[in-house]
Amino acid sequence: MKAAIITIGDELLIGQTIDTNSAWMGAELSKSGFDVYRITSVHDRREDIIYALNEAAGKTDVVLITGGLGPTSDDITKQTLCEFFNTHLVMNYEVLSMIEVMMSHRNFPMNDKNRRQAEVPESCRVLKNAAGTAPGMWFEKNSTIYISMPGVPHEMKYLMKELVLPELNQRFTSQIIIHRNIMTYGTFESKLADILADFESGLPENIKLAYLPASGVIKLRLTGTGSEHDHLLNLINEQVRKLYATIPEFIYGEDEESLEMVIGKLLMAKNKTVVTAESCTGGEISHLITSVPGSSVYYKGSVIAYSNSVKTQLLGVQDYILTRYGSVSENTAKEMAVGARNLFNTDFAISTSGIAGPDGGTEAKPVGTVWIAVASERGTVCEKRVFGNDRITNITRFSLAALNLLRKQIINY
C-alpha cells in the first residue's frame, strides 16, 4: 500500500508558508498502514502540477493533493485536474447551495468567484466540505486514487477525518503498523547507536529502529509492521522492555513527552514544588516549565539573576564567592540554588550560571560552559557541562541539562 502527497501553492516554494499539511497527512496515512513514499510541493503552475501527477500515476495506490482550490485567479488546480483526467468543469448545484448557505451565514454576498467554486470536474466524485467553500474531489484512474482537497489546514483535516480516511481504511485492508517512541536525553546520537548496535541487529525483521534527534533530545522510534495487531504489539513491547534494560540512564519518557512534562508529572505525583534561579538561561527554564498546562500547582516562580547584584541581594550569594570563584562557578551555582530554595520555600530549586556567548568566554571558562545546581532538603548537587558556540542553542542545551538534573533528583527523592 503506497501513497504519495502533492501540495500545491506558490507560498510553499518561496518559503512564505511551512507545509504542515504534508506532515499531518503523512502521520495519518502511516497510521493507516500506507507507506508514504514521497511528498512533492509544486507551484500553482499547470506544467508543474501535471508533471507531479504523471509521476505518481501507476506507481502508487493513493495520491493526496492539497491546495490551489481557492477562489482567486492564481488557483488553477481544478482546471489542471480536468486536463489530467480528460474531463471538464460542470456546475454542482448541491455544492452551490452549500456555499450560498455558508456565505449568507457569514453575512458575505455571493459573487462570481464564489459561484465558480461550485464547479467541479465532471468525472470526479464530490467530497462535500462543511468546513469551507471549496469541495474535495475523488478521482480514480488506472487503479490509482487521486484525492484533491483545499490547502487550508482545518478544511483538509475535516475532509480527511470525515470522508477520506474512513473510505481508504475500508478499501485497503491493510498491514498493521505500530509506532512506539522512546524519549532519551543525555548522549549523542552516535554514542547511542554504538550502545544499541546489538539491540538493533537483534531486532525482528518486521521492527525497525529510527533515531530522531532534536536539540539535545533523541527520540527512538520503533516501527513494527505485521498482520495481527496483538501479536505485533507484544513483539514491540518486548523490544521496548529491552531498550529500557539497555539504556535506563538515558530514557526519560515516551511518545512526545518533553522533559518539562515528565518533571511536571513527577512533581505532581510526589506533591513537591520547584523554583528556578537562572543566570545565563535568562528565563528559558522557567518558560519551559510554565509551558506545561497546570504547572502553577508545582511551580512557584523564579529569580532571573542576570546581574551580580541580583545574585547577592535576592539570592543571598555571598560577595566573597563571586569575587573568589567568579559568577560562573560551582560555588555560585550552588549558592544560587540554595538561596532560591530558601527564598521561595520550595522542595527543589534549580540554578544555572554559565556563558551562553558569543562573548564573555575565557580559556578556563570558554563560551558554552555552564554550572547547573539542584538544591533540595538532601543537599545540593552540581554539574559542569560544556556545549558549543551558538548563543540560542546554548541557552536551550543548558536548560535541558538543568531540567534533566532536576528530573534525576526528583526520581531519587
Add this chain to the structure above:
Amino acid sequence: MKAAIITIGDELLIGQTIDTNSAWMGAELSKSGFDVYRITSVHDRREDIIYALNEAAGKTDVVLITGGLGPTSDDITKQTLCEFFNTHLVMNYEVLSMIEVMMSHRNFPMNDKNRRQAEVPESCRVLKNAAGTAPGMWFEKNSTIYISMPGVPHEMKYLMKELVLPELNQRFTSQIIIHRNIMTYGTFESKLADILADFESGLPENIKLAYLPASGVIKLRLTGTGSEHDHLLNLINEQVRKLYATIPEFIYGEDEESLEMVIGKLLMAKNKTVVTAESCTGGEISHLITSVPGSSVYYKGSVIAYSNSVKTQLLGVQDYILTRYGSVSENTAKEMAVGARNLFNTDFAISTSGIAGPDGGTEAKPVGTVWIAVASERGTVCEKRVFGNDRITNITRFSLAALNLLRKQIINY
C-alpha cells in the same frame, strides 16, 4: 535560474517531523533570485533518493539536499550520493580533526561512527561544518550543482549562510534583486492589507510587496528587480519612505529585527536598564530579552511571580489588591511593575498578569486575557489585551505585546 530542494528522512514522510528546512531554504533561494520549482521529501531509501536526484538532473541549476548524514545506520545519503556520482568514500583528515576537536571539547570519546562522519565522496568539495559533525558536500555534474547538507536546522543554516548562499550569489549574478523588510507589530494581516491597498496598487511594476506574518509580527517585504543597482535602491527607498508615512504606528524596525533587538538598541542608546516581573508569561519575556547578545548591559533580571506569595513577598504587591481585584487585574499588574522597578533599582520594569489557559478563565476574564504594565520614573502605564485559547500562542502574544508597550515607553522617554 532554477532550483530544487530534496529533503531526506523517514521522519518527514511519516509526519513525525514537519519539514521546516524547505521553507527556510526556499525563502533564501527566492531572495537570491532563484525559482524554486519543486520540493521533494523522500525516505532514507536508496532507490527513492536516486529517483529524486535523477529527476532534478539536467532540469535545474541548483539542487539543495538535506538530511540523512547522521552517524547511524539509517542515514544513507552519503553512500547513495557516491553511487549517483559514481565515486567512493575517502577519509578527509581535516574534517576528522574538526570532529575530534568538537568531541573532546564536549568531553565525548570518539567512536567509529564519528570517524565515519569524516568520510566524504572523493569527487565532492567539502563544506566544513563548524556547527556540527557532518560536513556539507558540493558536487557538480552536467551543469547542475548539488549541495548536500545535514538535516539539523541550525547546521543547515550555518552552511547556507556561511558558504552556500555567498557562492551561489557570486556564480549566478543575473538581475539585481533588492529586498527590504519592514517589521510591523500591532495589527492583523487583513487590516494591514486594507490600509495598504492604495500603496500596493501604486507600486512601480518592478517592486512587489509581500506580507509575511509570524506570531503577531508581520514582516512587509518589498522586492525590487532591475538592472541598475543605485537606481533600484532609490526606487525602493522611496517606497519605504511612503510606508513609514502610511503606517508609522505599526512599524518598529527593519530587516530581521525582533522587538527585543530594537528594545536592546533603544536602551543602549539611552543608557537605561530594565527588569521584568512575569506571571502568566512565565519567563518568556526574560528569555526573549536575554536571547540578544550583550543584553546583560541593560537587563538586570526578573522575578517570575507564578504564585501569589511571590507577588506579595518579593514584589510587594499588597494583599488587599490581590483579594479585591484578583491576581489578574490592572492593579496587580501595576503593583508588580512598580515593585520590580524598586526591587532591582532600574529605569524600566515590565509586568504581565493574565490567563494563558487552557483552564482558569471566567466569563469576566476569559482565557487569553492579560494585563501588561510598564513602570518608569514617569509613572506606570497599563494595557489590557485579549487573545485566543491556545496556551503556547498566548504566552508568545502576551510577551510581544509587553515588549511593544515597553518599546513605546522607551521611545517617548
